[in-house]
Amino acid sequence: MKKQSKIYAIKTTIGQEKQVLEVFEQRVKAKGEPYKSAIKAAIWIKDVKGYIFVEAEDPTLIDELLQGIRHSRGRVLGFIDPSEMDKYLVAKPVIESLKTGDLVEIIGGPFKSMKGRVVAIDRQKSEVTLELLESVSPFPITIYAEYLRKIEGGV
Structure with missing residues (x-):
């Protein structure tokens, strides 16, 4: 039985969100399974400074991947409700x-x-x-x- 995936916030140094996201994505690809199937998506929202967001089934896998990534400050406890992110993801005219x-x-x-x-x-x-x-x-x-x-x- 598959777990329900949730969105987790990762705290980063402000201005280094893109670099942390790129290294995180490289690690997911390099580690292979079970990371590839458990990590659904990772995004960086320009309006939210100092954070990237990862959709995953298991938060402990995120923690393992974050170890040693420069400028990452760890995962924020708890998860993010997808409705909270809608205002950032929908482009306004x-x-x-x-x-x-x-x-x-x-x-x-x-x-x-x-x-x-x-x-x-x-x-x-x-x-x-x-x-x-x-x-x-x-x-x-x-x-x-x-x-x-x-x-x-x-x-």
Whole structure:
């Protein structure tokens, strides 16, 4: 009978989450069974500093794999409810984080790689009006919000 897998948090040095995750994954592959079948997934969420998350059937296997990994600070006691992680795993639309005055970079379409300042936002149509910073005379253009990446907040 297989155990139910649960999500466990592993504490790491802030800024070293990716390195710890890579070494952890290498060890799972190198050790083979029963580690490969017991460790279901391992992820690093950029918004959660100092932690990586591992889905596994047995937490003691995680502890064994963590021994000697530089920058790992051990497993947090208990397990994480998957519903707590949903807010980090579901991508929110770019338009939700934008406001008037924000500096943005265009990442798609004919104006790709140009920068602009947000002038107006139409949340119903998911469109943003901005003034291009690199143009000689600032004229407003309207562009689909998913073509934008926020660089910094506005005034």
